[in-house]
Amino acid sequence: MELAGGSDQxxxxxxxxxxxDPPHLGHLAVARAAREALRLDRxxxxxVGAQPLKPAGATATFEDRLAMTRLAITGEQGFEVSQxxxxxxxxxxxxxxxxxxxxxxxxxxPDTAELFCLMGADSFLNLRDWHRASEIxxxxxxIVAARPREPLDDLTEALPESLTMKLVEGSMLMRxxxxxxxxxxxxRLYLLPGLNVDISATAIRxxxxxxxxxRGVVPFAVAEYIRERELYR
Numbered sequence: 034m035e036l037a038g039g040s041d042q043x044x045x046x047x048x049x050x051x052x053x054d055p056p057h058l059g060h061l062a063v064a065r066a067a068r069e070a071l072r073l074d075r076x077x078x079x080x081v082g083a084q085p086l087k088p089a090g091a092t093a094t095f096e097d098r099l100a101m102t103r104l105a106i107t108g109e110q111g112f113e114v115s116q117x118x119x120x121x122x123x124x125x126x127x128x129x130x131x132x133x134x135x136x137x138x139x140x141x142x143p144d145t146a147e148l149f150c151l152m153g154a155d156s157f158l159n160l161r162d163w164h165r166a167s168e169i170x171x172x173x174x175x176i177v178a179a180r181p182r183e184p185l186d187d188l189t190e191a192l193p194e195s196l197t198m199k200l201v202e203g204s205m206l207m208r209x210x211x212x213x214x215x216x217x218x219x220x221r222l223y224l225l226p227g228l229n230v231d232i233s234a235t236a237i238r239x240x241x242x243x244x245x246x247x248r249g250v251v252p253f254a255v256a257e258y259i260r261e262r263e264l265y266r
Contacts (some may be wrong), residue, residue: 044074047149047176048138050118050131051156053080053098054091055259056105057251059153063178066225067151068111070207071176076112076151077138078102082120085128086162093264095120104254130164135172148173149223160191167193170212170220178225188224198222 049064056078064076080098083090091098099114106112118134121127131150139148150173157177160166169175177188188210189198195214201221202209210222251259259265 044146046075046146047073047151048077049151050079050081052084052091053102054093055255056102063153066228067176077115079115079118081118081129083128101255101258105252132165132168149176151176154179158191161193167195171218174220175222178228
């Protein structure tokens with residue numbers, strides 16, 4: 034499993050899950066911003082087998098999405114592809130829940146490693162709908178990257194009702210919040226407010242065949258893969 038490893042046990046590792054259907058330059062921008070802001074050693078791009086909040090499923094197969102993600106991150110320092118969120122062996126159509134994936138990842142990482150959960154604002158704003166949502170901030174500290182047209186003025190609206198949050202540190206590059214629950218547990222949430230990459234995977238799929246791919250939308254190698262495999266047509 035492409036997870037642990039390396040001689041330095043004090044790694045800062047971010048799990049970056051998603052459908053990656055296809056992986057695009059917006060995904061790379063989010064991961065780069067998080068890598069720099071949090072001094073991450075590794076960002077694990079993990080295409081999901083079955084997304085619980087997308088019952089219709091992905092357009093491309095898991096194998097194609099995995100291959101495109103490998104192409105997208107080629108040459109990026111610290112970026113890796115992980116199959117930890119691959120289709121479940123017991124039932125490929127059964128949803129992959131982030132809380133379970135983070136637990137699996139935590140179990141295979143060294144105890145000294147720091148684990149983060151990286152996501153875009155669109156994903157965070159749906160957090161209340163996630164399976165066991167109130168446990169996620171304590172399974173891995175969250176990194177949330179802003180997106181155009183996704184207002185993040187009041188982050189508490191996205192939190193499960195059992196959680197509270199307060200700002201503890203802020204700058205133009207990053208705002209740090211403390212999340213608490215009724216038992217007294219606390220965790221940090223890191224908001225990257227200045228990232229404004231307006232790229233949508235849905236729009237990309239709709240554009241295939243209508244506009245040239247790869248120009249400020251997806252990495253060139255991904256565009257070539259889409260063309261060669263005749264995806265999204």
